[in-house]
Amino acid sequence: MATLSIDRITKRFGALTVIPELSLTVPDGEFCVLVGPSGCGKSTLLRIIAGLEPINSGRILIDGVDMSGAEPPERGVAMVFQSYALYPHMDVGRNIGFGLEIAHTPRQEITARVGAAAEKLRLSSYLRRKPRELSGGQRQRVAIGRAITRKPKLFLLDEPLSNLDAALRVGMRVEIARLKAELASTMIYVTHDQVEAMTLADRIVVMNGGRIEQVGTPLDLYERPANLFVAGFIGSPAMNFLKGRVTACANGIATVSLALGSSVDIPVSSPVEIGQEVTLGIRPEHIPFSVEEMSGVFMAKASMVEMLGSDTFIYVRQGEENLVIRDSQGRRARTGDRIAISFPSTACHLFDQAGLLISAGPKENIAAQPSARAHGKAS
Amino acid sequence: MRTLTRPALRSFVIHAVLFLVLGIWMVPQVYMISVGLRTPAQAFDPQLFTWPVTFQNFATVIRDNPLGGIFLNSLIVTVATVAIVVAVASLFAFACAILKLKGTMFLYATLLTTLMVPLASLVLPLAILLKNFGWVNTYIGLILPYSALGVPFGMVILKAFMEDAPKELFEAARVDGCNAWQTYWHVALPLVRPALVFVTIWQFIVTWNEFFLALIVLTKSEMKTLTIVPMQYSGLYMANPGALFAVLTIIAIPLILLYVLVQRAFARGLLAGAVKG
DSSP states (O other): OOOEEEEEEEEEETTEEEEEEEEEEEOTTOEEEEEOSTTSSHHHHHHHHHTSSOOSEEEEEETTEEOTTOOHHHHTEEEEOTTOOOOTTSOHHHHHHHHHHHTTOOHHHHHHHHHHHHHHTTOGGGTTSOGGGSOHHHHHHHHHHHHHTTOOSEEEEESTTTTSOHHHHHHHHHHHHHHHHHHOOEEEEEESOHHHHHHHOSEEEEEETTEEEEEEOHHHHHHSOSBHHHHHHSSSSOOEEEEEEEEEEETTEEEEEETTTEEEEEEBSSOOOTTOEEEEEEOGGGOOEESSOOSSSEEEEEEEEEEOSSOEEEEEEETTEEEEEEEOSOOOOOTTOEEEEOOOGGGEEEEOTTSBBOBOSOOOSOOOOTTOOOOBOOO | OOOOOHHHHHHHHHHHHHHHHHHHHHHHHHHHHHHHTSOGGGTTOOSSOOSSOOOHHHHHHHHHSOHHHHHHHHHHHHHHHHHHHHHHHHHHHHHHHTSOOTTHHHHHHHHHHHTTSOHHHHHHHHHHHHHHHTOTTSHHHHHHHHHHHHHHHHHHHHHHHHHHSOHHHHHHHHHTTOOHHHHIIIIIHHHTHHHHHHHHHHHHHHHHHOOHHHHHHOOSGGGOOGGGGGGGGOSTTOOOHHHHHHHHHHHHHHHHHHHHHHGGGGOSOTTTTSSOO
């Protein structure tokens, strides 16, 4: 277990700056997930932490000790690679115990620790097999086993599930969650899969273009995304964004007129000006709707309906604006149906032209209640 | 009559073509053995096989030459050269492809140019150098030049294999605490085993068969290597082609045995399971 402090590091590959300047602290025992789109620098950051990639400036501190120039073993890190990186000529047992072998650990202790790791990862009956004789999930478990036998201070996982098929991925995610509880180590986990991030993380770091966009608990990020990028990245399907303009503002409540023909009153935390262009964000699962014709609400035609069994996604296209609505209550909207939609102010997020959140207050009690309607006009 | 399925027919055609190529390829070897088994009267018979066969030529060659000692000379020179070439070439390839040490690419390019220099142009300066060092009629006088000439080719092969090996394995070794030497020994060498086998066989054949430099460097009969032996059975007034071909057959036998022993190591698929591919 260890506390990791990243202090204003920068990383360049030739003329290309992949991490402009970044600081982050991961407290002892935390499971921190680095998430972001491909090429955002999350894997590079993990490799920097591991000591596989040198930095151009800044410092990496582990338990307060500057480890910026230290080799991986000196840092006390273990890493699980995206591609497993198992030694093909060694059997499972030797793969798991190789780090200990190199550290000249007594043979008996290696056997005991390899046995314990194999037991934990249900690999005991595969110890004499070569990696090529294992399935993808088993290989990934060997890679995890190799990391845990060394009892590292920092446990680094680089997209460990991305090469597994969907069913295996769910199983391994549960395994990792179990390991997280058992090991109680400081873990840094890189993924582009937000479901992994949301389910595993104590804290999520959302990265974009080598910068940190937001750091917070999974619910923080879901409920109060700091900007448009985080709002669009966290949540599946992604948050709906609607163009609007502030038409009135009084007592910290801004009235936003939406381009698709509706208006919403939203509490704001920053001053807004009348006429200011804004973006309203609302999650698909927070849009109340009804398949019955109603007056005084925004009416639109369902351009497409996707039924997934547990959920139904209703797609609405109105002029330039696209909207996705998630229905978990089985209200049976069909393509072509006219539906009544509303935008509850408690579910709405408001972003300024720079993409920063300007709406106020935590989103509490957000539920897709058909009765909770914002005022709108019929289309 | 049962008709052949499409894959079976394909396999039959492929095998037929391969046997044809093998047959053509084997003609010189078969002819070599055949002439070695002929009487002097049959020696210039253009037929591939003649009758009767005689082992007299082999008996002559074994009687005329201390073959045990000569064979040992060849073996010492060849094994030492192969060991040096494999060790130096693999270490250099590792430094170049994995450690990416500064200056290695310049050295690599420089060494590559030596592949383009013909041995004939090196013989005179080499002979002078070896004489100055006092290495004429010594094993080292052959081993070092052979190694120097063999390293660039081995290096090209091994560097290419190491560059193709998954980088994550070397990074995993670093994270596991391996220093450069341990990474080379425990990870890099096992990963390029097929290439090591290839370089070993290639260097063994080249060294075992080398004649020109051996002829210049070795003048004492007790230091001779096998390739110099056939010379005494050929020449302007050559009279014993049977013995010549018998000794050539004897020279070829270790190479054939070596290949039979190590050819399984060429088997592919060593990297299967290392990384998701």
